Amino acid sequence: MGAGEGVRRVLPARPLDRDGARPDRRPDRDPRERGDPPVRLHPGPRLRRRDPRRVHQRLHDPAPRGRDPDRYPGGRRAARAGGPGGGRGGGDRGPRQPRGGPVTTVRTRFAPAPSGAIHVGNARTALYSWLTARHHGGAFVLRIEDTDASRVSEEAVHLVMDSLRWLGLDWDEGPDVGGPHAPYRQSERLDIYREHASRLLSEGRAYRCYCTPEELEQRRREALAAGRTPGYDGRCRTLTEAERAAFEAEGRPAALRFAMPERGFVVHDLLKGEVRFAPGSLPDFVIMRSDGSPTYLLAAGVDDLLMGMTHIIRGEDLLASTPRQLALMEALGATTFPTYAHHPLIVGPDRQPLSKRHGATSVEAFRERGFLPEAMVNYLAILGWSYGDRDLFTLSELVELFDISRVSRNPAMFDVQKLEWMNAHYIQQLDDDELAARCLHALTAAGLLPEPSLVRRAMPLVRERMKVLTDAAPLLRFLFTDDVEPDERAATVLTGAPEGYLEAAAAALERVEPWTAANIAAALDVLAQGAGLSRTKGWQPVRAAVTGSTVSPPLPESLELLGRERTVARLRAAVARAR
RNA sequence: GGUCCCAUCGUCUAGUGGCCUAGGACACCACCCUCUCAAGGUGGAGACACGGGUUCGAAUCCCGUUGGGACUACCA
Numbered sequence: 001m002g003a004g005e006g007v008r009r010v011l012p013a014r015p016l017d018r019d020g021a022r023p024d025r026r027p028d029r030d031p032r033e034r035g036d037p038p039v040r041l042h043p044g045p046r047l048r049r050r051d052p053r054r055v056h057q058r059l060h061d062p063a064p065r066g067r068d069p070d071r072y073p074g075g076r077r078a079a080r081a082g083g084p085g086g087g088r089g090g091g092d093r094g095p096r097q098p099r100g101g102p103v104t105t106v107r108t109r110f111a112p113a114p115s116g117a118i119h120v121g122n123a124r125t126a127l128y129s130w131l132t133a134r135h136h137g138g139a140f141v142l143r144i145e146d147t148d149a150s151r152v153s154e155e156a157v158h159l160v161m162d163s164l165r166w167l168g169l170d171w172d173e174g175p176d177v178g179g180p181h182a183p184y185r186q187s188e189r190l191d192i193y194r195e196h197a198s199r200l201l202s203e204g205r206a207y208r209c210y211c212t213p214e215e216l217e218q219r220r221r222e223a224l225a226a227g228r229t230p231g232y233d234g235r236c237r238t239l240t241e242a243e244r245a246a247f248e249a250e251g252r253p254a255a256l257r258f259a260m261p262e263r264g265f266v267v268h269d270l271l272k273g274e275v276r277f278a279p280g281s282l283p284d285f286v287i288m289r290s291d292g293s294p295t296y297l298l299a300a301g302v303d304d305l306l307m308g309m310t311h312i313i314r315g316e317d318l319l320a321s322t323p324r325q326l327a328l329m330e331a332l333g334a335t336t337f338p339t340y341a342h343h344p345l346i347v348g349p350d351r352q353p354l355s356k357r358h359g360a361t362s363v364e365a366f367r368e369r370g371f372l373p374e375a376m377v378n379y380l381a382i383l384g385w386s387y388g389d390r391d392l393f394t395l396s397e398l399v400e401l402f403d404i405s406r407v408s409r410n411p412a413m414f415d416v417q418k419l420e421w422m423n424a425h426y427i428q429q430l431d432d433d434e435l436a437a438r439c440l441h442a443l444t445a446a447g448l449l450p451e452p453s454l455v456r457r458a459m460p461l462v463r464e465r466m467k468v469l470t471d472a473a474p475l476l477r478f479l480f481t482d483d484v485e486p487d488e489r490a491a492t493v494l495t496g497a498p499e500g501y502l503e504a505a506a507a508a509l510e511r512v513e514p515w516t517a518a519n520i521a522a523a524l525d526v527l528a529q530g531a532g533l534s535r536t537k538g539w540q541p542v543r544a545a546v547t548g549s550t551v552s553p554p555l556p557e558s559l560e561l562l563g564r565e566r567t568v569a570r571l572r573a574a575v576a577r578a579r
Numbered sequence: 580g581g582u583c584c585c586a587u588c589g590u591c592u593a594g595u596g597g598c599c600u601a602g603g604a605c606a607c608c609a610c611c612c613u614c615u616c617a618a619g620g621u622g623g624a625g626a627c628a629c630g631g632g633u634u635c636g637a638a639u640c641c642c643g644u645u646g647g648g649a650c651u652a653c654c655a
Contacts, residue, residue, distance in 0.1 A: 111655090112655090113654080113655045115655085145655065147654095148654060148655070209653090212653095213652085213653060216652080220652090224580070226580095227580055227581095228581085229581050229582085229651080230581080230651065231582095231651065253653095272584065272585095275583065275584080276583090277582075281581075281651095283651085285653095287653095289653040290653060291653080293653085295652090295653065295654085295655085296655045299655095300655085315649090316584065316585090316648090316649065316650095317648095317649055317650070317655095318649095318650090319583070319650080320583060320584090320650040320651075321655095342584085345648080345649080347647095347648085349590095351647070351648085352648085353648075353649085379591095382591070382592085382604090383591065384592090385592095386592055386593070388593070389592090389593065389602075389603045389604075390603090391591085391592085391603080391604055408591085409584080409585060410585060410586070410591095411584095411647085411648070412590090412591060412592090413590060414590095414591095415590050415591065415605065415606080417590080417605060417606055418590075418591070418604075418605040418606075420605090421604085421605055424618090428618090464617060464618045465618075467617095475617095521614085525614095528614095534614090535613095536613090536614060537614095539614045540615065543614080543615065544615095549615090550616085551615055551616045551617090552615065553615095553616085553617090554615085554616095555615080556614085
């Protein structure tokens, strides 16, 4: 495993040189063909279990690849056997810097582009970042990536913050709370990006590109049609003074393009291991649009650097852009780089990455459907991360146990059924007061006028019948409205009841004293027996008449809550309706 | 097309060369319990994509095939 020791180092340092330029399909793939020491191509399990606190490696340092015998005392089995405290993967003897550098506290960020409500995939990314920060006692920052003004809205920013807060993910620095690197909204940092961009320009690390989007698109299509690689060909990189002057005279708007170094890059990813990018596979990219606004690549790169992020946890759709950011940071003078972890995306039932097409996938939508934040967080954590055979974790347990390097490398399918099961589990954990409080909104949203004390008393009847909070509404509807017109099934039950049965029921219940579930049950039994009916057959007509449904919480308890008067009234109303 | 990532029950996963006759959870099926619906209990069915190699031994390491996915924007 010697050569693999460098996996956590994020340096784009190691040039792939001529090897990487080989035209064959797997440049640089077979270490045996080269003079180099063998390179671990697939991260061994141990490699993925590093203590993420050891960050910020220097760029071109050959790196001491020595072993760290103390890193994983006993390996994971031993760590696990040690219980919660021992589950941290071993490296708990404090942050260590390879060369005695300053101790770096972990800093992670969540950087959404607020183009709408945050969806569960992003929420999971936020959770992983947050957990990584909290696990290591570091800082979590919220940064708003709104450099594309056309796509963001103020409302969306608040929606994002609301969802995060609801999930219980707080941030130490952000647009609302400020912090040492404020502002945290990229639209308010435009000067910073401009400044860095012009520095890159003056240092020759970036150049003006006069190609118009139309021309670019045209060439792209041609390249594709001809079977060539469609990336930018770098033509404006080598413009002569005369050509440049001509374009300027023409009044062509110029974008700023970053000049990628002519070499390969290797991204050391906590989940993927060493990911190599050969020279030539990384075209020059735009960092400033012709309108003077920064692109994501510039803004994110500059901010991650300036804000001192140590760990960048994000979806693997961004993996391919990482070498660009590394190159950019390097050009900006960075000597230390963040550690990256690119996790797989969440997919929908069709195996396609989860998106709006899959219906309501926003955190807000799940909240509205009556999911508990406890369940949401637990499920999201489990979706792609595991800790032995356990799958129930509270947020604080997650903080204790979470390890980003143990996140799965497979895309996970979002399984609402499991989420529902988990939600039901957390509903069971709540006491009646708490459950009632949380149900109120769902009841109101269903058009009912819930009376809080009655809701509270009804909780024991419905809690184990609910998967989501909104399940309470149909179950408890009969308590909060007198409009209990029987549905189709209930109507069938009512017409099937013996002649005079409901009148008898009304009369019998009227005499129950005191009005308790036990007494009600006894009366109902007498009633059914008198008519020669089983409990099942005998109670259903009463249920249908009183609740308007064939499904309800336990009948006697339901009637107790409803009260004698309303119960009897509904039975008589049903009789009247039948005539 | 090019670059990159990925591959264990239907789903999420455990697995780190012998503890594997592959474990758990959700879902599913059957039975029990039962006033409806649930919940609960008991039991059951269900997977290492394929082909080579390395090894005494492979789910595990290597190569390939196949199949998914990402990126390839003056979007993030």
